[in-house]
Structures are given as C-alpha cells and as structure tokens.
Amino acid sequence: MDKVRYPSRGIEYADSEERRIKNFAIAMAGKNKTTDIPDYKMKQRILYIEETSPERLWQIAELLVNEGRFSDAYDYIEQMEDEEKLRWFLAEAMKRGDFFNFDRVARKLGIEIPAKEWEELGDTAARLGYIKYAVESYRRAGNRAKSGKIIAENPDFFGPILEMERIGAPGLSEEEEEEGEDDEDEDEDEDMDLPPTLKAIEEGTLIEEAPKTPAKDPQQAARDAAAKARKKKWKKKK
Secondary structure (H helix, E strand, O other): OOOEEEOOOOEEEOOHHHHHHHHHHHHHHHHHOOOOOOOHHHHHHHHHHOOOOHHHHHHHHHHHHHOOOHHHHHHHHHHHOOHHHHHHHHHHHHHHOOHHHHHHHHHHHOOOOOHHHHHHHHHHHHHHOOHHHHHHHHHHHOOHHHHHHHHHHOHHHHHHHHHHHHHOOOOOOHHHHHHHHHHHHHHHHHHHHOOHHHHHHHHOOOOOOOOOOOOOOHHHHHHHHHHHHHHHHHHHHO
16 A cells, blocks of 8 residues: 655655544644643633633743743733733843833833833843844833934834834825925915814814713603602791
8 A cells, every 4th residue: 555655744654544543643632731832713712711720821821931932922921810920921021132022011010110121121132133122122211322323233124214204204206295295385374264163272272161961861850850849848848
C-alpha cells in the first residue's frame, strides 16, 4: 500500500485511514490537556461565556508569556481582576520596554506613573530597538531631548509621521493645498454671516439658558396633584 508523506511535519502514514486515526488521537489529546493555548473561539468562551477559574486564566497567561504573546496574555490577566497579577504584568512590560501594554495596565490599575519610570521605560525600549515605544515613553516623561534625539537619528521612520503632522493633510498636491488655503480665507470672510448663536459660541459670549424641567410622568403628575389637593383641604379644616 502506498504511503502518504508529509515532509514538513516529519511524519509518514500508510493510508488515509491511519492518518484519520492519528489526527483524531492528536485532537483528543489536545482537548484533554489543560495547558494548551486556546484558539480564538475557545478564547471567547473562556473569557466571556464560561465561568473560568482564576487559576486556569493564570495558567493560560503564563503559557502565552512564554510563547512571546505578551498582549494576548494580558486579556486573560485582565479578566482575573487580580491587582497582584496586574502589577506583575506591569513590571514585565517595564522589563520588555513595552509601552503599549505598560500604558494600558497602568490605566487599568488607575495609577499615575511618575516621569522617572516613563523615562526608564523609554531607555529600555531604546536599548531593545523599539524606537517608537521609546519616543512615546520619553514624551510621557517630558524628556524632549531624548525623544528628539531618537527622531533625529531615525529620519526614515519618523520623517513621514512628522511630515503628516506638519501639513495636516497627507497626500495633497500643491494645487490642492492652495485651494484648501483659499477655502480657509473664504471661511474667515464669512464669519460675519454666521447665525447669531454660532457666532456667540465662537466668540465665547453665548449665555446658556437654564435647562428646562423635563415633563413629569402622567401618573406621577396625578399623584402630585392629589397630594396637593389633600394638603389644601387639610389647611382649610385647620
């Protein structure tokens, strides 16, 4: 009987039936393992449908960290609502120069990161070659000297970004930019023709009216009217 070869997998089966049995055995073994990393569908079930224990969530998170899938690991740690584990993740993000995850864990914890730690994160990111993360970290630290130095040293990477920030409208030709400037001039000329309310808003002179009292629920209004009538009747008797 001819054999079916799978060089990339390093396996060889005698026929399709043997292959099906082998695949079934592998699949069942994977389902029985509690240490396997879930696929997308299983992840959704674990995080949002099933009541997964914190121990199981932490087990998966550790596996993902070991696999280098740091951002995926955070999804499981976040679900645990465990401050100690979140702070562990924050420290790991610092060691990895991972601005993105460091920032979102800090937000989750509701803590304010001092400038010194942002600068430390930027130094780590720069040392590991994560120049974008380094610049963002230095900006949070308020260290323009270090962020400017990295930008100057990497014009090919940051040049297009800075150019887009400068012109504000990437991809426009010179003629289109001139037309845009003409439109701005026309808008300035039309300021006097703005409706009074909009003009007052722009000039900061709009006086807001007191908010109108919302209409009462009919049943509540009836109860209030009855109470008022009883009070009036009681006063007359008195």
